[in-house]
Amino acid sequence: MTRSARAALKQPTRTDKPAEPVIDTVIDTDTRLRYRLIHDQLKSAIVLGRIVPGLVLLEGPVARIFGTSRVPVRKAFEMLHADGLLHTFEGRGYLVASPDGSVPEPVRAPLSEAELGFEQAQAPLELPSNSERIYHALEAAVSIAIAFGHYRIDESLAAESFGVSRSAVREALSRLRDFGLVEKSAYSHWLAGPLTARAVAQDYELRVLLEPAALRASYPKLSREMIENAFAEIEGAIRAPDSIDADGIQRLETTLHVDLLQHAPNKKLLGTIDHALMPLTVNHAFFHAFNLHPEPATLVEHRAVLRSLLDGNIDAAADALLVHLHAAHKRTLQRLKVLAVLPEPDLPVYMQRII
Structure with missing residues (x-):
């Protein structure tokens, strides 16, 4: 599941129950982002007097400057x-x-990037490419599927579902391969899963060795405010666990196992940990499938790590993280056994089960 929280899947499914296609969700989200960025940049340029009064603005030229279609420009x-x-x-x-x-009076002249406050075309916007904007939806689909079996991802169906080219899908899948979520077969098929108990155990073996070391290395650069905020969030979860859903649990886990480690200078170390975060997929799928709330033991273990960090005791924090990882390993294996007997969830049409 890597670093991001999992969104609910809204893809065409193989059931009789219709679902809202992700193509609409993704494009609408992207359009909202784009028209707001374009609006804000143009408004700033007009208010600051960079654009001469009377200049005629046309959709096409402005769309080319921002590297987008005319739809968000029109909005x-x-x-x-x-x-x-x-x-x-x-x-x-x-x-x-x-x-x-x-x-x-109308002034017909070309609009330049300089008038918009750009040093070079599109530099401030960094609008996402097609592969970037579909990446998280693909990641969510794969992360849920692998807990239930072995799947092939059909590039053509994915491209049709998202309304993008196959090359965009291929680029996004290549990024997922870098994180170990998918692999490519000898016949150039994209494959995902299954997530086995052995694979989970191997991931925890790595995390037990590496995460405490990463926490020690990251600690000197962690801000007091960040630790206090994380501690307050855990305290709130302990007081009201019923208010925390599967995505909320995922955020808490991401704080502990990603955010607190992110300042470690050894990027290869962090990359290896990133590749071993697949057990978070099992836990998220489990809590989502049963609509469960966090267990008190998990929250108390999190609090022990954060309490030690607030006290400035990194040795105690690293030891508490180690205790949590050993306990989480046992809990995750138990959840994986439960998921194995559940029926396959509704998945996008491009996720094809391999029998």
Whole structure:
């Protein structure tokens, strides 16, 4: 499951119950991000006087500058018009309003990146590519599936589901391969799972050796505020465990096993730990399948680590983390046994079970 919390899957499924396709969710999210960024950048340039009043803004040229389609540009224009920063006129496009809000004479000239405050085209936006925006949905689907068996991922069906090219899907899957979530067969098929008890045990063997060392290395650069916030969140979970769902549990685990370790200078060490976080997949799938809340023992173990960090006792914190990992290993193996007898969950059509 690596570093990110798992979103609910909304893909076309192989059941009679229809589900909202992820293609709509992903594209809508991406569009919202883009039109807001475009709106904010244009608004800033107009208010600061970088763009001459009366300049005619057209969807096509602005879309090319931002490296996007015309749809989010059109939405940004509509918002700026509602704010009184753009005016409509008899020609195509919009006019940039005068500082006093009056309608100036049209000025037909190209809009430059410099006028928008860019040192180079698109630099401040870093808008996601197709492969980036589908990556987390793919990761979520794979992470859930591997707890239930062995699957092949069909590139063509994934591309159709997401409304992107196969190359975009291939690029996202290649990133998942780097984290050990998928592999490519000798016949160039993308494969995922199964997640076995042996694989879980091997991951915990690595984590027991490496995570305490990473915590020690990261500790000098951890801010007091971060530790206090993490401790307060655990205390809140202990007081009201019923308020914490599967995704909330995942956030707590990510704080302990990712965020607290992130400042360790040895990036190869962190990369190895990242590849061994698959047991988090089992736990998330388990709590999600049964709609469970966190166990008190887990929360108390987390608190022991954070309490020692607040006290400035890194040795005690590393020992508490070790105790937690050994206990979590036993709990995860028990959960994996329970998941093995559950029916296969609804999965996207591009996830095809291998018998």
